Amino acid sequence: MFVEVVRGFMVVLGTAAGFWAARDLGVMPDIQALGGVLGCLLGYVSGGMLGRLLERAVGVVEVKVDRLPPAGFVAGVLGALGGAFAGVTVAVPLAVVLPVRLGVPTGGLVIWIAAFTGFRIVGQKSAALFEMLGLSTRPLVRAQAFDATDGFVVDSSVLMDGQLLTLARSGILAGDLLVPRFVLDEVQGFADAEDDTRRRRARRGLETLEVLQREGPLRVFVLDDEVPEHAAVDTKLAALAKRLQLRLLTNDQPLARIAELQGVPTCNLRRLALDLAPAIVAGDFVRVALTRSGRERGQGVGHLDDGSMVVVNGGADLVGGPDVMLQVTSVVPTAVGRMVFASLEKP
DSSP: OHHHHHHHHHHHHHHHHHHHHHHHTTOOHHHHHHHHHHHHHHHHHHHHHHHHHHHHHHHHHHHTSOOOOTTHHHHHHHHHHHHHHHHHHHHHHHHHHSOHHHHHHHHHHHHHHHHHHHHHHHHHTHHHHHHHTTOOOOOSSOSSOOOTTSEEEEOHHHHTOTTHHHHHHHTOSOSEEEEEHHHHHHHHHHHTSSOHHHHHHHHHHHHHHHHHHHHOSSOEEEEOOOOTTOOSHHHHHHHHHHHHTOEEEESOHHHHHHHHHTTOOEEEHHHHHHHHSOOOOTTOEEEEOEEEEOSSTTEEEEEOTTOOEEEEETOGGGTTSSOEEEEEEEEEEETTEEEEEEESOOO
8 A cells, every 4th residue: 555655656656747747848738648648657766666666664663563462553643644744744844845836745745754754663663652651551451472572570588588689680581560558558567577587588678679770671560450359368369460461479378279279380480490500519618697596496597598498406596696607517408499408517
């Protein structure tokens, strides 16, 4: 269609140019008509060539950007209007300088090319345009299947995991992090809890979220979507991830099983972190702050940065104090990671 429109303008322009050229030469009326016919034929041939050339040039621009998103049509219309306005600023002077029969087709051609180009380019950047305006192009219900480029719905266990920032900076996690409002409220509640360990991890999670939003290794969006038909946070998460057709990023094994039973793909951040974490073997030294007493008498318990629990016999007196240097005595794999047993022996 684009080529035919360009050809139509060129036919009108060629006909007018041929007729006016013959008349300016002072030839007979029949020859003037012949000049118009020759101009029409020349416009038809050159219009097809020009239209295909312009379409190929616009296609090169189109290849360099992503396929139009669902909101691309709206953004394309805005781009077409902007392009048409820019074309008018060029077409009007041409219409004034050139004769009317030449200026009008030329101006129309310029406006059409500018509008078409604006639609193509701005339509491809619709997501960025809507983001600048503070709007979202992500629908609540999607017609497409799960897309690895969309990102993850995040639960509180991931936000409170010490490896989230490291993995985000490494580039292993691809896509956006979408944090539901009710998950953010849950983490805020943990940050005000009396349990020192949970309070410390929750506050670290909120700080990590701020760093991600500020530094931007991954884009972070807070979803205000509610799931009123469910009361439990885990059930809300699984239902929301299924509704949005996105993956769920969690360290909670029961939640992962519930989600997978509903057909929601899940990713375990803790498992990924442990697979990439440096191996710890007996005899290594680690520096850990003991935060609570263990199950057995005299034990102190702390956590490594990757969330692994460290149990120290005879470390109860050091609970709540500064970091201490510990020597690893054994490492026991568990369903959620690993448990490290250490002693107070110093290097």
